[in-house]
Structures are given as C-alpha cells and as structure tokens.
Amino acid sequence: MATQTLARPSRTTPAAPARRSRKKFPVARVAATAVVAVFAVIWLVPFAWATATALKSETEAAATPISWVPASGFTFDAFAKVLSEGNIPLWTWNSLFTSAAITAITLAISALAAYALSRIEFRGKKLLMGAIIGSIIIPPPVLMIPLFYQMLSLHLIDTYWAIILPQVIAPAMVFVLKKFFDQIPRELEDAARVDGAGRLRIFWLIVLPLSRPILAAVAIFVFIGAWNNFLWPFIATNDSSLLTLPVGLQTIKSAYGIQYAQNMASALLAALPLIVVFLFFQRQIVKGISTTGLAGT
Amino acid sequence: MSTSAIQRRTEVRAHDAGAPPLRRAAGKRRDTLHGWGFAAPFLAFFLVFLVWPLVYGAYMSLTGKSLTGANGTLIGLANYAEAFGDADMWRSMGNTVYFTVISTVPLVLVALALAALVNLGLPAQWLWRLSFFAPYLLASTVVSLFFTWMFNPQLGLINDFLAAFSIAPVAWLNDPNVAMWSIVIATLWWTVGFNFLLYLAAMQNIPQQHYEAASLDGAGSWRKFFSITLPQLNPTTALIVMLQILASLKVFDQIYQMTAGGPAGSTRSIVQYIFETGFTGYRLGYSSAISFIFFGLIVVLSIGQFFVTRKRSA
The missing domain is CATH 1.10.3720.10 (MetI-like)
Incomplete structure (x- = not known):
C-alpha cells in the first residue's frame, strides 16, 4: 500500500473536490478553515509559551501573575547560560553521530537483506522472511533488560556502540524495501546480467539508484526514531559526555530544578535541529513518514 | 505483488528449461549462497542483538538472577x-x-x-x-x-x-x-x-x-x-x-x-x-x-x- 503512493504520484490531486465544494459551500469551507486554524493555534501554544519563558529572566519566569511579555523586557540570558555552562552542544553532537551511524548501518544491511528476499530464490528464504516479519511484533522494552546485561558483559555500556548496535535492526524497514524492490522491472537487471554484471554490481548500479525515494523515506524514518529515542540510550549510557540530547535533557531537569527559563531554553535548543530540518525538507519528510508509517502491513 | 510473483515463477521456469540440469543445480547452489550472503550482515545483527537477548531474557525469567550477577540458578516458573x-x-x-x-x-x-x-x-x-x-x-x-x-x-x-x-x-x-x-x-x-x-x-x-x-x-x-x-x-x-x-x-x-x-x-x-x-x-x-x-x-x-x-x- 505504501509503495503505491510512490509509484503513482500523478494521482494526488487533493484540491479537486474542494474546488467543487468551494462554489457550493463557501460557509462550510470558511467554518472548516476556522476550526483547523483554532486547532493549529492550540498546537503552537506550547512552543510559543516555551519561547516566551526562555526569553525571560529567571525571576520574571517565576513571577505571578504570569504574563507573555515580561516587564523588564526579553533577554537571551537563559540561552547564553545554558549554552556556556551546559553540555547541550556536546549532546547534540552525540545525537547527530549516533543517529547518523544508526541510519547508515540500518540502510545498508536492510537494503541488502531486502534485495535477497526480493530477487534471489534461495533455500531457507521463507524461514528468514517469517522470522523477520514475526520479529516486528517484539516490543523493544521486552529486550531492554537482557540487552543491558549483554552490553554489560561485552563491556560496551557507556560507549557509542551500546547506543548504536541494538538500534540498527529494523525488520519493518526490510519489509518496506523488499516491497519496493519487488516493483522494479526485472528487465532492467537482465540487460546488465547479459553484460556479465554480478549480483552485487547490479544491486549497486541499478537497483539502488532506482530506489532513491524509498531509501530516503526509510532514512528519514530511522533517523527521526534514533534521534528521539529515549529509553535505550537512557539505559545504555551514564557518562554525561556520552549522553544523547533526549537523555541529557532529563538530567538537566533534575539538575536545574525550578530554573524555568533555562529549562525552556534547553528544551528549545534540543528541539531546534529537527524542526529546522523539517522546515527545509517538509515535502520529503511528510512523504517519507506517509510511506513508511504503515510499515509491516 | 501477486503479478510479480507470477512473473518471477514463469521467468524461473523459462530459465530452467533452457539450462542443462547440472548447471541448474549449480545455479541453485549459487543462489542459496548469494541469498544468505546478501542477508548475512542484517542476519548477524538480528541474531546477536534481537534473537539472543530474546532467548536470554526468556532464560533469565526462569532464574533468580540479580543485577550483581548473583543467584543465577534456575528456579522454574x-x-x-x-x-x-x-x-x-x-x-x-x-x-x-x-x-x-x-x-x-x-x-x-x-x-x-x-x-x-x-x-x-x-x-x-x-x-x-x-x-x-x-x-x-x-x-x-x-x-x-x-x-x-x-x-x-x-x-x-x-x-x-x-x-x-x-x-x-x-x-x-x-x-x-x-x-x-x-x-x-x-x-x-x-x-x-x-x-x-x-x-x-x-x-x-x-x-x-x-x-x-x-x-x-x-x-x-x-x-x-x-x-x-x-x-x-x-x-x-x-x-x-x-x-x-x-x-x-x-x-x-x-x-x-x-x-x-x-x-x-x-x-x-x-x-x-x-x-x-x-x-x-x-x-x-x-x-x-x-x-x-x-x-x-x-x-x-x-x-x-x-x-x-x-x-x-x-
């Protein structure tokens, strides 16, 4: 179902029925816009309130009655303090590095496995396919205790490896990629095969370039998941210099306590990278989420 | 998906019909090798960081194991x-x-x-x-x-x-x-x-x-x-x-x-x-x-x- 969207982009004309109803029901359209706009404003309030708080002094942030605009004016003190004293730049780097590594490894191993499942007839294929599909229902929290013990035995706790290694297994993504590969015409590969190209070469030179949209979609999905993952990195790391952003923020909360402006400044700084990326690549991200979101179905 | 499966089957049949039996067997063996070869990197991670913890977790659930490593003996259910x-x-x-x-x-x-x-x-x-x-x-x-x-x-x-x-x-x-x-x-x-x-x-x-x-x-x-x-x-x-x-x-x-x-x-x-x-x-x-x-x-x-x-x- 997901891949159909990619294969037939020409059919997405959402505005067509609307134009019809625009003439007939201008009132309904205005009402719909108003309702959606109200929801959108409600949805933006937490961001706005966090920003207003982060731009206050600590005293103003904790003053009653509460107000959006502080009497003494806005200040960047909280941001400056958090950036100079805290570990946020380091945690951002940790998040970026581990998420990029997870995404790269996941893409590589999943695409190779998906190609085998899509194109090669081999003994034990059904068993492998069954195991991969079956494993989709295993909830990660079920594995956290034994995984922690395993990492402890391997002396990997408090290393990047502990964060990265267990997160590269994405059975649902293997399945998504396989479904996409299934739709690539085999004739394209046959031509290369006649020219004497081996499987790996065909995979690299023909299949992968044709699969860019789905690879991007999977990469986006995996990256966002890894960037925001909390539970596993929280278990796998203790050393403050190795924490990812989400885990680091948790320690800030307990360390700063009631310093509201600094709490909000930290939260906003942590939110910033993905929000900025989203502003630039909205179309691709939305498409990526829509195509991989129902994965495993 | 079903059409591609049918396509694949007919292709395999056409391919097999043209090849002598010995080469067909060799091709099958090669396919098996390639299939597992392509799947191997994923499979390695899958076995070590998913299947093994699952099995080990099931085993641990039958023991009195503590985080300090003590009491690892089986205690049944x-x-x-x-x-x-x-x-x-x-x-x-x-x-x-x-x-x-x-x-x-x-x-x-x-x-x-x-x-x-x-x-x-x-x-x-x-x-x-x-x-x-x-x-x-x-x-x-x-x-x-x-x-x-x-x-x-x-x-x-x-x-x-x-x-x-x-x-x-x-x-x-x-x-x-x-x-x-x-x-x-x-x-x-x-x-x-x-x-x-x-x-x-x-x-x-x-x-x-x-x-x-x-x-x-x-x-x-x-x-x-x-x-x-x-x-x-x-x-x-x-x-x-x-x-x-x-x-x-x-x-x-x-x-x-x-x-x-x-x-x-x-x-x-x-x-x-x-x-x-x-x-x-x-x-x-x-x-x-x-x-x-x-x-x-x-x-x-x-x-x-x-x-x-x-x-x-x-």
Whole structure:
C-alpha cells in the first residue's frame, strides 16, 4: 500500500473536490478553515509559551501573575547560560553521530537483506522472511533488560556502540524495501546480467539508484526514531559526555530544578535541529513518514 | 505483488528449461549462497542483538538472577507465579491498559477529524501539516519539559487560562485522578500529527471519481464523508488503531519524565515497572518474567488483530 503512493504520484490531486465544494459551500469551507486554524493555534501554544519563558529572566519566569511579555523586557540570558555552562552542544553532537551511524548501518544491511528476499530464490528464504516479519511484533522494552546485561558483559555500556548496535535492526524497514524492490522491472537487471554484471554490481548500479525515494523515506524514518529515542540510550549510557540530547535533557531537569527559563531554553535548543530540518525538507519528510508509517502491513 | 510473483515463477521456469540440469543445480547452489550472503550482515545483527537477548531474557525469567550477577540458578516458573500475585504488577498493567484506552480514542478521532477538515482543500496545506506534525519531531524529554511547565499549578499557562473562566486551579500532575488524563493531553499534542499524516495520505489516495459520481447524485460534503471517505478509509483506520494500541501499551517516556509514575503509583506503566524491578530493584530475573508477561499480552493482541482484519477483508 505504501509503495503505491510512490509509484503513482500523478494521482494526488487533493484540491479537486474542494474546488467543487468551494462554489457550493463557501460557509462550510470558511467554518472548516476556522476550526483547523483554532486547532493549529492550540498546537503552537506550547512552543510559543516555551519561547516566551526562555526569553525571560529567571525571576520574571517565576513571577505571578504570569504574563507573555515580561516587564523588564526579553533577554537571551537563559540561552547564553545554558549554552556556556551546559553540555547541550556536546549532546547534540552525540545525537547527530549516533543517529547518523544508526541510519547508515540500518540502510545498508536492510537494503541488502531486502534485495535477497526480493530477487534471489534461495533455500531457507521463507524461514528468514517469517522470522523477520514475526520479529516486528517484539516490543523493544521486552529486550531492554537482557540487552543491558549483554552490553554489560561485552563491556560496551557507556560507549557509542551500546547506543548504536541494538538500534540498527529494523525488520519493518526490510519489509518496506523488499516491497519496493519487488516493483522494479526485472528487465532492467537482465540487460546488465547479459553484460556479465554480478549480483552485487547490479544491486549497486541499478537497483539502488532506482530506489532513491524509498531509501530516503526509510532514512528519514530511522533517523527521526534514533534521534528521539529515549529509553535505550537512557539505559545504555551514564557518562554525561556520552549522553544523547533526549537523555541529557532529563538530567538537566533534575539538575536545574525550578530554573524555568533555562529549562525552556534547553528544551528549545534540543528541539531546534529537527524542526529546522523539517522546515527545509517538509515535502520529503511528510512523504517519507506517509510511506513508511504503515510499515509491516 | 501477486503479478510479480507470477512473473518471477514463469521467468524461473523459462530459465530452467533452457539450462542443462547440472548447471541448474549449480545455479541453485549459487543462489542459496548469494541469498544468505546478501542477508548475512542484517542476519548477524538480528541474531546477536534481537534473537539472543530474546532467548536470554526468556532464560533469565526462569532464574533468580540479580543485577550483581548473583543467584543465577534456575528456579522454574517461580518468577511468573510471583508476578501473577504481585499487586503492583497488576496495578501497572491496569494503568497501562487504562492509558491505552483513553489515549487511543482521541489520538485516532482527532487525527481523523483534522485530516478530513484539511483534506477539504483548505488553503496553506503546508501550514496545517507543519503545526500538527511538528511536535512529533520532538524528543519525549522536550515534550515533558514543555508540558510540566504548562501544567504547573501556580505558574502554568493552562490554569491561568482556566482562571479567566473562573475555573479553580487543577493539580494536573499531582492529583491521582487527573494525572493520567494530563499525560494523555501531552501525548495527544505530541503524536497526533503522525496519525494525521497517515490519514491525510490515505484520503488523498481515494480516487476522485467516487466523489464526482456522488456529486452528480447530489451528495453534500457530510454525505460524501460518511458514504465514501470513511468506508474507503476502513483498512487505514484498522491499521492506525492497531499501531496506536501497540504504541500506547509501550508508554514509558513521558510518564517517567512528567510524574515518575506518581502520584502514588497512579500513572506507573508496565514498562516502568519492568524498568524499576530491573534497574532499581536489581531483580533481572523477575523483571524479565514481567517483560514476557507483557510480551504475551502484545502477541495475543496482534494475533487477535490479524484475525479481525483478515475476516473484514475476506
């Protein structure tokens, strides 16, 4: 179902029925816009309130009655303090590095496995396919205790490896990629095969370039998941210099306590990278989420 | 998919027919080698970091193992027996199911309503998508910081807003009767955009001819929504509901961060209970047993869902 969207982009004309109803029901359209706009404003309030708080002094942030605009004016003190004293730049780097590594490894191993499942007839294929599909229902929290013990035995706790290694297994993504590969015409590969190209070469030179949209979609999905993952990195790391952003923020909360402006400044700084990326690549991200979101179905 | 399978089969047959039997056998052996070769990197990670912990977790659940490494001897099903008699386990399980029910309903309905409205062809589609989906890109800790602040009894924006309507301050995260609902509000804000996007994509895939035909018959917007959009979305809705139930059952982050399971254990989820028995209580064996009880619940639900959706599509 997901891949159909990619294969037939020409059919997405959402505005067509609307134009019809625009003439007939201008009132309904205005009402719909108003309702959606109200929801959108409600949805933006937490961001706005966090920003207003982060731009206050600590005293103003904790003053009653509460107000959006502080009497003494806005200040960047909280941001400056958090950036100079805290570990946020380091945690951002940790998040970026581990998420990029997870995404790269996941893409590589999943695409190779998906190609085998899509194109090669081999003994034990059904068993492998069954195991991969079956494993989709295993909830990660079920594995956290034994995984922690395993990492402890391997002396990997408090290393990047502990964060990265267990997160590269994405059975649902293997399945998504396989479904996409299934739709690539085999004739394209046959031509290369006649020219004497081996499987790996065909995979690299023909299949992968044709699969860019789905690879991007999977990469986006995996990256966002890894960037925001909390539970596993929280278990796998203790050393403050190795924490990812989400885990680091948790320690800030307990360390700063009631310093509201600094709490909000930290939260906003942590939110910033993905929000900025989203502003630039909205179309691709939305498409990526829509195509991989129902994965495993 | 079925056509490609047929294609593949006929291709294989044509290929086989032309080749002498010996070469065919060699080709098969080569294919097996290539197949496992391509799958090998994934398989290695899969076996070491998924299958092995699963097996080892099952084994640990039969031992009295502690985090210090002591008491690794087999004790049979004693952990499971203890878990089934453990009031805290049942309470956490109950909280989790409660959260799942009261979060899944709004997370599906609000997503559907917003997607239906936006799909009417409103102007500035990107703006709505941005507003509703942006929170999904935030880490749980960011969401928890935002909402702990919004829910603050004295300084919070929500109580301040309610005061304008002379509504008494609510102890959002400190009242055992309210706390879970507060978690649901934060969760709705955080993740509804994901379901919203899935619904929007599915709606945009409904063939326009359906709507055009209905328009010719004089159907209005409401009628079209209930007679065309909603039935066409049935498979999507079934999937979203199932994915949401599974996601909600796994709830941990925002609860742990906002209430730490309190007040008085009223929001402690089963994953948090597993986490605490393992890492705070040091009882790895017992904690593994609860993990597998939780896993069992998920498996039963998934199998149930499989039969329900299969019956519906048959």
